Structure formats: structure tokens, C-alpha cells
Amino acid sequence: MEMTPTKPRELHDPGRDEFLACAREGSPALIHGVVSAWPCSRLWSDAYLRDRLHGRKFLVNESPDGLFGIQSSRMLDSQGLCHISFDEFLDRVHTCGDGDEPPAERGPVFYMQQKPAAETFPELLPDVGHASFVDLATLSQLNIWIGQRGSRIPMHYDSFDNLLVQVRGRKSVRLYPPSQTPYLYPGLDGVDFASHVDPEQPDLQRYPLFARAAGAMDFTLETGEMLYLPPFWWHSIRALSNANISINYWYDTAFGLPRQPLQQARDLLRLTLSQSKALPPVQLDVMRAMLRQAADFT
Numbered sequence: 001m002e003m004t005p006t007k008p009r010e011l012h013d014p015g016r017d018e019f020l021a022c023a024r025e026g027s028p029a030l031i032h033g034v035v036s037a038w039p040c041s042r043l044w045s046d047a048y049l050r051d052r053l054h055g056r057k058f059l060v061n062e063s064p065d066g067l068f069g070i071q072s073s074r075m076l077d078s079q080g081l082c083h084i085s086f087d088e089f090l091d092r093v094h095t096c097g098d099g100d101e102p103p104a105e106r107g108p109v110f111y112m113q114q115k116p117a118a119e120t121f122p123e124l125l126p127d128v129g130h131a132s133f134v135d136l137a138t139l140s141q142l143n144i145w146i147g148q149r150g151s152r153i154p155m156h157y158d159s160f161d162n163l164l165v166q167v168r169g170r171k172s173v174r175l176y177p178p179s180q181t182p183y184l185y186p187g188l189d190g191v192d193f194a195s196h197v198d199p200e201q202p203d204l205q206r207y208p209l210f211a212r213a214a215g216a217m218d219f220t221l222e223t224g225e226m227l228y229l230p231p232f233w234w235h236s237i238r239a240l241s242n243a244n245i246s247i248n249y250w251y252d253t254a255f256g257l258p259r260q261p262l263q264q265a266r267d268l269l270r271l272t273l274s275q276s277k278a279l280p281p282v283q284l285d286v287m288r289a290m291l292r293q294a295a296d297f298t
């Protein structure tokens with residue numbers, strides 16, 4: 001059933017109205033012509049970063065095969081955390097070439113995964129730009145990701161509007177629309193926003209419905225490009241080059257609108273569904289009918 005993957009629409013230095021029209025449609029977009037003017041695009045060489053971050057130590061995730069946990073960045077998962085200086089981190093990142101040697105020859109993969117910039121890299125914040133087509137007051141979190149070729153985290157979605165900016169290096173990206181959730185086996189590590197399926201090597205014995213997943217987008221996020229990811233779009237992202245640097249911005253918006261009502265509706269629905277298990281069958285039937293009616297409301 002898998003059809004030929006497509007690519008997101010492309011926008012060039014969009015104005016607010018153009019961007020919001022795309023966000024409200026819930027379509028991902030590759031945005032050009034914005035990031036190259038930001039100081040980080042010009043400044044963030046190894047030498048500059050070593051100078052700025054000299055002497056500081058960071059918690060870095062380490063993985064034998066490049067696949068990191070969905071919770072690793074929150075330190076809820078003890079997967080290979082090391083506490084090393086920035087210089088040592090960059091040295092380790094560069095010990096592996098940019099070629100395609102097998103993992104055994106390459107050694108472990110290092111990733112500074114989803115580091116909240118204000119806490120982890122305050123000295124880099126002045127170099128970071130902001131998209132003028134989004135209201136800065138709605139910014140909820142800004143994360144910096146620095147890692148090595150081959151790093152990736154499990155396929156997941158975010159419930160925010162997300163802008164992922166590629167400052168250095170390239171990443172390959174696979175997206176699935178929210179409508180494909182029934183085929184993507186949510187629930188990895190007990191969270192409903194992470195999938196059990198590895199789209200690079202799907203185990204169709206264990207996850208047969210994945211064969212029905214359609215509407216994939218496959219593309220490379222190049223240096224200086226920005227990806228708009230609407231909420232609930234599943235994404236699986238692999239770094240293609242060393243000393244790869246991305247910034248991501250989560251906004252307190254979903255589809256360009258305030259996110260709170262959507263979140264409250266979701267929380268309430270979850271609570272209702274979990275409590276419904278204890279209802280006697282007659283009440284359960286009434287509740288099902290009410291939910292069906294609510295779902296038909298447009």
C-alpha cells in the first residue's frame with residue numbers, strides 16, 4: 001500500500017499570512033531564504049564553538065548504533081550518558097569519518113540531544129535568529145541538537161507547531177501524516193507520541209499494519225533550510241554528517257492557533273476513555289453514542 005513518498009511544499013521567506021495559511025492546513029513545509037541571514041549560520045564553526053564553550057562540561061548521550069531513546073534527553077533513560085567537556089565531545093564526533101564505514105569500525109555515536117538552549121547554551125543564544133512569520137511571544141521552548149552522523153531518535157510526533165532549523169550539516173527526514181497513526185503502533189517506552197516501528201527497518205512480523213501506512217514524505221533537510229512540522233506529524237530523522245547542528249522551536253500553538261484548547265480537549269478525551277473502562281455496559285453504550293455524535297460535529 002506504501003506509495004511513492006512525496007516532498008513537503010516549499011516556501012521562500014514567507015510572510016505571516018502565507019505561513020499561517022500553510023499551518024492552518026496542517027501541511028509540512030520546507031522554508032528557504034530565512035536562516036542564512038542569522039549569525040549562527042555564519043559563526044558556528046568548530047573553532048568558534050570551542051572558544052565559546054571552552055572549559056564547560058555537558059551531559060552527552062552515547063549509542064552503539066546511533067539510535068537514541070525517546071526520553072534520553074530528559075535523563076529519564078540511563079542510556080550511555082557521559083559527562084564530558086565540549087572539546088572532548090567535538091574530538092569524539094570527529095573521530096569518525098563522513099564515509100559509510102560499518103558501525104563496528106565507526107565506534108559509538110554521540111548526540112547532545114534536545115538541549116534547552118537557555119539552560120545549556122546561554123552563550124550561544126545571541127547568535128540564534130527567530131522566524132519573523134511566527135509571533136515570538138508564543139515560543140515555548142528552543143532546543144539545540146549537536147551530534148554525529150548516524151544519530152537518530154525513534155519516530156515520534158510533537159503536539160506543538162515545530163520549526164526545525166538545520167544550521168550545519170544535513171539530515172534525512174521521513175514523515176507520516178497524523179491520519180496514519182493507526183498503522184504506526186504508538187506507545188514506545190510507554191508514551192503515545194513515540195512509535196514502535198523503525199521505518200528504516202520495519203519489523204512487519206510484529207507490526208504488520210505498518211505495511212498499510214501511506215502518505216510518507218522523504219527528503220533531505222539541507223544546511224540553511226527550515227522545516228515546518230505541524231503538530232501530530234510523525235517524524236524520523238537521521239543525521240547525515242558529523243558536527244551536525246539543528247535548532248528546534250516549539251511554539252505554544254498548534255496549526256497556527258493557540259494550543260491550549262486542543263491540549264485540553266485531548267486530556268479530557270484521554271481521561272474519559274480511561275475512566276470508561278469501569279463503566280457498566282449500558283452507560284458505556286451511551287458514552288460511545290455521545291462520542292460518535294461529538295466526532296460528527298464540524
Ligand SMILES: O=C(O)CCC(=O)C(=O)O
Pocket residue numbers: 145151152153158162164171235237238246248
Ligand atoms: O533532529 C533530530 O534528531 C530530531 C528533531 C526532532 O525530533 C524535533 O525537532 O522534534
